Amino acid sequence: MRAWASLGAGLLFGGGLAVSGMTDTSKVLGFLDVFGAWDPDLAFVMGGALLVTLIGFRWVLSASAPRMAERFDLPTATETDPRLLSGAALFGIGWGLYGYCPGPAVAALAYLDWQAGLFVLSMLAGMGLADRLAVPVPASAAGGPPTGDGQPD
Numbered sequence: 001m002r003a004w005a006s007l008g009a010g011l012l013f014g015g016g017l018a019v020s021g022m023t024d025t026s027k028v029l030g031f032l033d034v035f036g037a038w039d040p041d042l043a044f045v046m047g048g049a050l051l052v053t054l055i056g057f058r059w060v061l062s063a064s065a066p067r068m069a070e071r072f073d074l075p076t077a078t079e080t081d082p083r084l085l086s087g088a089a090l091f092g093i094g095w096g097l098y099g100y101c102p103g104p105a106v107a108a109l110a111y112l113d114w115q116a117g118l119f120v121l122s123m124l125a126g127m128g129l130a131d132r133l134a135v136p137v138p139a140s141a142a143g144g145p146p147t148g149d150g151q152p153d
Contacts, residue, residue, distance in 0.1 A: 002068045014107035020045040023108040023116075025099030032096050083134075094123075 021027040021041060030039030065071055077084075095101045100108065100119050108116035 005068055013103065014110065017104045017107040018110070022104040023100075023111070028095070028099035028104070032099075 017023050022045065027039060028042065030037060031042040033039075060066070061072065091101065098119060100116070102123060105116055105119045105123060109120060
């Protein structure tokens with residue numbers, strides 16, 4: 001049941017990205033071009049997502065546990081550190097260079113576009129490389145005790 005719910009949520013998310021234009025790189029790059037031919041359409045998408053998140057998170061987190069898991073897995077770190085800032089910068093640079101961020105890139109695979117496939121393969125390679133090169137964060141800095149795999153719980 002959990003796998004079907006995950007599939008349904010993923011399809012709903014991907015469909016929303018496609019309908020909103022987030023899988024169209026020219027649309028995204030038009031939104032990011034604030035000093036050129038700026039296209040504000042995605043601001044409405046982001047505003048709608050923010051509104052749903054603000055309301056939805058309050059409602060979901062008012063429960064003692066998720067419906068299909070034993071507990072919520074939420075980040076516990078509260079500090080902005082160089083690792084977070086460098087990751088955010090890399091994310092923004094990648095988004096601005098091509099117009100994809102991870103979710104829309106994966107959703108765009110449904111179009112069978114080789115460029116979306118190349119982007120996703122490159123993204124996965126970068127994630128794997130970052131995993132190998134990243135310096136482990138001490139549990140105290142990450143905000144929680146380590147689990148068996150050395151990652152904060």
